[in-house]
Amino acid sequence: MITPNHVLDAKGLACPMPVVKTKKMMKDVEPGLVLEIQATDKGSTADLQAWAKSTGHEYLGTETEGGVLRHFLRKGGADAASETVVIPEISLEDFKEKVENGEHMTVLDVRELEEYQEGHIDGAIHIPLGEVEQRSGELKKDDLIYVICHSGRRSELAAQTMSKQGFKQLINVVPGMRDWTGKTVK
Amino acid sequence: MTGKTAIIAANGGLFDAYKVYNIATAAAASDQEVAIFFTFEGLNLIHKEAYQQLPMPEGKEYFAEGFKKSNVPSIPELAAMAKEMGVTFIGCQMTMDVMGLEKDAFIDGIEVGGAVTFLEFAKDADVTLTF
Numbered sequence: 001m002i003t004p005n006h007v008l009d010a011k012g013l014a015c016p017m018p019v020v021k022t023k024k025m026m027k028d029v030e031p032g033l034v035l036e037i038q039a040t041d042k043g044s045t046a047d048l049q050a051w052a053k054s055t056g057h058e059y060l061g062t063e064t065e066g067g068v069l070r071h072f073l074r075k076g077g078a079d080a081a082s083e084t085v086v087i088p089e090i091s092l093e094d095f096k097e098k099v100e101n102g103e104h105m106t107v108l109d110v111r112e113l114e115e116y117q118e119g120h121i122d123g124a125i126h127i128p129l130g131e132v133e134q135r136s137g138e139l140k141k142d143d144l145i146y147v148i149c150h151s152g153r154r155s156e157l158a159a160q161t162m163s164k165q166g167f168k169q170l171i172n173v174v175p176g177m178r179d180w181t182g183k184t185v186k
Numbered sequence: 187m188t189g190k191t192a193i194i195a196a197n198g199g200l201f202d203a204y205k206v207y208n209i210a211t212a213a214a215a216s217d218q219e220v221a222i223f224f225t226f227e228g229l230n231l232i233h234k235e236a237y238q239q240l241p242m243p244e245g246k247e248y249f250a251e252g253f254k255k256s257n258v259p260s261i262p263e264l265a266a267m268a269k270e271m272g273v274t275f276i277g278c279q280m281t282m283d284v285m286g287l288e289k290d291a292f293i294d295g296i297e298v299g300g301a302v303t304f305l306e307f308a309k310d311a312d313v314t315l316t317f
Contacts, residue, residue: 014258016212020267023215047212054188054216 002060002072002112004036005029005130011040011068018044019051022073026057029075032157033130034060037071044069058153060112074129077157087147087159087172095146095173096182106145110158111177115150119184120177129154133161141167148173191218192308194316198227200240200261205317206231207264213313214271222268223304224296225278228317229285232275232292237261269295276303 008025010018018039029035037048045062048071052059056076063070098105099121107124109116116126127135129149139145145167147155152174159170191213195206206222213220230236240261242249259267269275275296277289282298289298297303308314 012257014256016208016215017259020211020215020271023271051216 002034002036002114003128004072005033007036007038009038010044011038013039014041015043015047017041019047022048022051023055026055026073026075031075031077032133032161033075035073035075037073039069039071040067042069044071048073074154077160085160085163087156087163087170089152089172089174090146092173092175092179095148096180099182106139106143108139108145108147108155108158109177110147110149110154115177117186119186121148121180122183122185124148127158129158132158133165136162136165136167139167141165142169144169144171146171146173149176150178152176188217189219189312190307190310191220191313191315192304192311193220193222193314194304195222195224195228195231196226197317198230198236198240200242201246202228202317203231203237203240203261204258204264207261207268209315209317210268210273211264211271214268214273218313220268220272221274221276221304221307223276223278223301223308225281229277229281229287229292231261232265232277232296233287234291234293237265237293265293269293274307276307 006025006029008021010021018037018041022037026035049059052073058074058076060072060074107121109120109124109126110129110132112128147159147170149155152172155172155176159172162170193206193210195202210220210222224232230240277292277296277298279298279300
């Protein structure tokens with residue numbers, strides 16, 4: 001399960017209210033944090049996906065629980081336009097080769113806990129994107145760090161954050177665990 | 187703002203009102219700049235008294251129960267929400283003159299203008315709709 005930072009109760013509301021309420025609530029959410037929207041409007045799944053796409057947020061998924069739809073959205077980066085640095089990327093194939101050659105490397109997995117628990121690369125350090133800013137001290141700023149997530153988007157954001165904190169050698173693995181065919185551990 | 191949505195509201199029934207206000211609030215919630223031009227019977231949708239009791243199409247009165255059951259917001263609620271989200275309401279001056287209505291017969295915060303006022307907004311709109 002994804003751990004939300006904020007929860008919006010939009011149960012019992014008809015279109016367009018779930019989207020309107022989400023829009024209002026999202027204003028107070030910090031970039032990178034997760035908003036859970038609880039709704040009973042069956043159209044809200046498609047609506048919130050489209051809404052997230054057009055407003056620059058990330059749709060993480062929907063869980064259904066006894067007629068209640070729980071949608072998870074991650075707020076898009078507010079200062080994405082300002083001060084972005086170019087994070088070098090490595091393709092999943094090249095990265096896989098390095099892993100399989102047993103190269104000494106630091107791998108940082110920034111997905112949510114549940115995603116990580118479903119399967120990750122052996123030895124990967126886990127810090128979900130929302131906690132990267134506070135917990136990056138667990139890593140060394142001079143180390144070569146490969147940052148990975150599901151599709152390459154969250155790892156990019158995480159690397160941006162860490163780059164501003166003074167990490168010198170960050171490499172974003174693209175796309176990410178979504179297409180990973182190598183070994184994983186649980 | 188990621189785009190502009192221009193809407194013409196030319197009919198005054200309850201269904202017309204929902205189409206107009208649902209699209210307008212959804213567009214505003216998606217960071218669109220939205221303007222609605224209310225003309226002819228569409229003026230009912232912003233008339234202080236009329237918009238509280240807009241008629242169902244004849245023979246469709248049984249929908250009233252469905253509206254209640256689905257917890258659909260009322261038209262005054264939707265109009266207030268649209269206003270709050272920055273939707274521009276333009277009442278058609280010519281229609282108001284024809285019907286002998288003054289600006290104070292309408293909800294607060296509307297602009298009154300002619301066709302050109304709307305066209306000026308709509309000329310570079312990404313979405314233009316007529317209801």
